[in-house]
Amino acid sequence: MTSDAQSQEVTDGFHLVIDALKLNGIDTIFGLPGIPITDLTRKAQAAGMRVISFRHEQNAGNAAAIAGFMTQKPGICLTVSAPGFLNGLTALANATTNCFPMILVSGSSEREIVDLQQGDYEEMDQLAIAKPLAKAAFRVLHAADIGVGIARAIRAAVSGRPGGVYLDLPAKLFAQTMDAEAGKKSLIKVVDPAPRQIPAQDAVQRALELLNSAKRPLILLGKGAAYAQADADIRALIERTGIPYLPMAMAKGLLPDTHEQSAAAARSYVLPAADVVMLVGARLNWLLSHGKGKTWGGKEHKDWGGQKFIQIDISPQEMDSNVRIDAPLVGDIGSCVSALLAGIGSNWARPPADWLSAIAERKNKNLAKMAETLARDPTPMTYHSALAVVRDIIKANPDAILVNEGANALDFTRSIVDMYKPRKRLDVGTWGIMGIGMGFSIAAAVVSGQPVIAIEGDSAFGFSGMEVETICRYNLPVCVVIFNNNGVYRGTDINPIGGPDVAPTVFVKGARYDKLMEAFGGVGAHATTPAELRRAMEEAIRSKKPTLINAVIDETAGTESGRITSLNPKSAKQN
Numbered sequence: 097m098t099s100d101a102q103s104q105e106v107t108d109g110f111h112l113v114i115d116a117l118k119l120n121g122i123d124t125i126f127g128l129p130g131i132p133i134t135d136l137t138r139k140a141q142a143a144g145m146r147v148i149s150f151r152h153e154q155n156a157g158n159a160a161a162i163a164g165f166m167t168q169k170p171g172i173c174l175t176v177s178a179p180g181f182l183n184g185l186t187a188l189a190n191a192t193t194n195c196f197p198m199i200l201v202s203g204s205s206e207r208e209i210v211d212l213q214q215g216d217y218e219e220m221d222q223l224a225i226a227k228p229l230a231k232a233a234f235r236v237l238h239a240a241d242i243g244v245g246i247a248r249a250i251r252a253a254v255s256g257r258p259g260g261v262y263l264d265l266p267a268k269l270f271a272q273t274m275d276a277e278a279g280k281k282s283l284i285k286v287v288d289p290a291p292r293q294i295p296a297q298d299a300v301q302r303a304l305e306l307l308n309s310a311k312r313p314l315i316l317l318g319k320g321a322a323y324a325q326a327d328a329d330i331r332a333l334i335e336r337t338g339i340p341y342l343p344m345a346m347a348k349g350l351l352p353d354t355h356e357q358s359a360a361a362a363r364s365y366v367l368p369a370a371d372v373v374m375l376v377g378a379r380l381n382w383l384l385s386h387g388k389g390k391t392w393g394g395k396e397h398k399d400w401g402g403q404k405f406i407q408i409d410i411s412p413q414e415m416d417s418n419v420r421i422d423a424p425l426v427g428d429i430g431s432c433v434s435a436l437l438a439g440i441g442s443n444w445a446r447p448p449a450d451w452l453s454a455i456a457e458r459k460n461k462n463l464a465k466m467a468e469t470l471a472r473d474p475t476p477m478t479y480h481s482a483l484a485v486v487r488d489i490i491k492a493n494p495d496a497i498l499v500n501e502g503a504n505a506l507d508f509t510r511s512i513v514d515m516y517k518p519r520k521r522l523d524v525g526t527w528g529i530m531g532i533g534m535g536f537s538i539a540a541a542v543v544s545g546q547p548v549i550a551i552e553g554d555s556a557f558g559f560s561g562m563e564v565e566t567i568c569r570y571n572l573p574v575c576v577v578i579f580n581n582n583g584v585y586r587g588t589d590i591n592p593i594g595g596p597d598v599a600p601t602v603f604v605k606g607a608r609y610d611k612l613m614e615a616f617g618g619v620g621a622h623a624t625t626p627a628e629l630r631r632a633m634e635e636a637i638r639s640k641k642p643t644l645i646n647a648v649i650d651e652t653a654g655t656e657s658g659r660i661t662s663l664n665p666k667s668a669k670q671n
C-alpha cells in the first residue's frame with residue numbers, strides 16, 4: 097500500500113446506512129437488536145439517532161408506521177433476519193393497508209446460501225416474502241448502492257399513496273468498506289419526496305358543479321385527510337360551504353368533534369338521506385359499507401342508495417372501486433382542497449335549510465340521549481360511565497393523544513370521546529387489527545412529546561402488553577387504561593359441555609393488569625368506580641409517569657364484536 101492509500105479514510109455499510117438516513121432527516125429508529133444489526137443500533141445511537149428498542153418487532157413496526165402517519169416522514173423499523181423480519185411483517189402489511197409510510201429494514205442471511213437453500217442461520221428469502229405485502233421492496237448488495245436504496249425506499253414510502261416499504265440488507269453489506277469520500281458522494285438527499293399532485297382544472301370544475309347541485313350534501317373526512325396536514329384548508333372548505341360532515345375514526349378532531357356542522361351523532365340518518373357525498377381521503381371500503389346497501393338507503397345488501405359521489409384521492413385507481421364515482425378528483429388532498437376553495441369563492445350558497453334542520457333535530461335528540469346514559473353511575477362500572485371520565489379528561493387535555501383498540505372498548509370510545517385537534521386519535525384502522533396499542537403509544541409519545549392515553553380492551557392489550565417495560569424504560573408519559581371485562585367482548589361465556597376449560601372468549605377473572613406496570617417501576621392503579629378512574633387519570637396526566645389503570649368494567653356490558661356483530665358468519669345448523 098502506498099502511504100497515500102493508508103491515510104485514505106474508509107467508511108462501511110453500517111455508517112453509510114446511518115448517514116443516508118440522517119441526510120434525509122430521519123432521526124429515530126424503532127427496532128430490536130440481534131444478528132446482523134446489533135452494531136447498527138449501537139452505531140446509530142452513537143451517531144445521535146434516537147434508537148427505541150422494543151420487546152417484539154411487531155410493536156416496533158407499528159410504532160414506525162404510526163410515526164410515519166403523524167410526521168409524513170417514513171417511520172423506520174429495524175429487525176434481524178427471518179423470525180424478526182416476520183414479526184415485523186404484520187406491521188408492514190398493516191401500514192400498506194392503512195397508507196402509513198414506513199420502511200421495514202431487516203438484516204438478512206448470506207444470499208449465496210439462502211438462494212441454494214443450504215440452511216444458513218435464519219435463512220429466508222425475505223425480499224420475495226415481503227413483496228406482496230409492501231408497496232415496494234428493495235435489496236442492497238453493495239455499499240456503494242446504499243444511498244440509492246434508501247432514497248428509493250423513502251420515495252416509495254411517502255410519494256403518491258403512502259405505504260410500507262421493505263428494505264433488505266444482507267449481513268455482508270454492513271462490513272463492506274469503501275472510500276469515505278466516494279461513500280459520501282454516493283448518498284442521496286431526496287428532493288421533494290412526496291411531490292404535490294395538482295388536480296386537473298376540469299375535474300375541479302366537475303366536482304364543484306356536482307356539489308353545487310346538491311340538495312342534501314355531505315362531506316366524509318377520512319384518515320387520508322388527517323394525514324395530509326391541510327387542516328386549515330379542510331376546515332375552511334367545510335365552514336365556507338356550510339356542508340355537514342362525518343369524520344372517519346382517525347379523522348376525528350380534524351375539526352373539533354363538537355363543531356356544529358358535525359353530523360357524527362346523526363350518521364345513520366345522513367348516509368341514506370344525502371344526495372351528493374364528497375369523500376376526502378376516505379375509501380368506500382367495508383367501513384363505509386362499500387358505498388351501497390341498507391346503510392346508504394339501498395333496498396338490499398348490494399343495492400345503490402342513489403347518491404352521487406365526489407372522491408378526492410391521490411390514487412386514480414381508487415375511483416369506482418365499489419360504486420360509480422361521478423366526479424373523481426385525483427391529486428394530493430392539500431392541492432385538491434385548495435383548488436376547490438379557490439372555485440368556491442366567498443359567496444357559496446349554504447345547503448338548503450330543511451336538510452340542516454333535519455340533521456340538527458336528530459343530532460340533538462341523540463346527543464341528549466347519550467348525555468343521559470353517560471350521567472348514570474351504575475355498579476359495576478360500564479363502558480359508558482368509564483368513558484364519561486375519559487371524555488372529560490380529553491376535553492381538559494386536547495393535546496393528549498388517544499390510542500384505542502378492542503371491540504366494545506374501541507367502538508364506545510370512538511363514539512363517546514370527542515377529539516378537538518387533528519391526528520390525536522390513533523386506532524386499529526382499516527383492518528380493525530389488535531396489537532397496535534403499545535407500539536402506537538410509544539411512537540406517539542416519542543414523536544410528539546405529548547401525553548398519551550391508551551384505551552385498551554383487556555384482550556387487545558395482551559397483544560402488545562410486554563411493551564409496558566419499554567414505556568417504563570424510556571419513561572414515557574403514557575397512561576394505559578385497560579377496560580377489563582374479563583375477556584373478549586364479554587366475560588360471561590361458559591363452556592357448553594361444562595369441562596374444566598373456560599370458554600374461548602373468557603380470561604382469568606379479576607386479573608390485576610396494574611401489577612404488570614408496577615413490576616417495571618411504573619404506576620399501577622385499580623379503579624372500580626368512575627371517581628377512582630378520574631383520580632388515577634388526572635394523576636397520570638399531572639405526573640407524566642408511565643401509568644397503567646386496571647378499570648373494572650361490567651363483564652356483561654359488551655356485545656359480540658362490538659358494533660360489527662353482523663360480520664360474524666352464522667351456522668346454518670342448530671347446535
Ligand SMILES: Cc1ncc(C[n+]2csc(CCOP(=O)(O)OP(=O)(O)O)c2C)c(N)n1
Pocket residue numbers: 501502503504505506527528529530531552553554555556557579581583584585586654658
Ligand atoms: C390481530 C387480531 N386478532 C384477532 C382479532 C379479533 N378481535 C377483534 S376485537 C378482539 C378483542 C376484543 O376484546 P377486548 O379487547 O377485550 O375488547 P372488549 O370488546 O372486551 O371491550 C379480537 C380478539 C383482531 N381484530 N385482530
Ligand SMILES: [Mg+2]
Pocket residue numbers: 553554555579580581582583584585586
Ligand atoms: Mg374485554
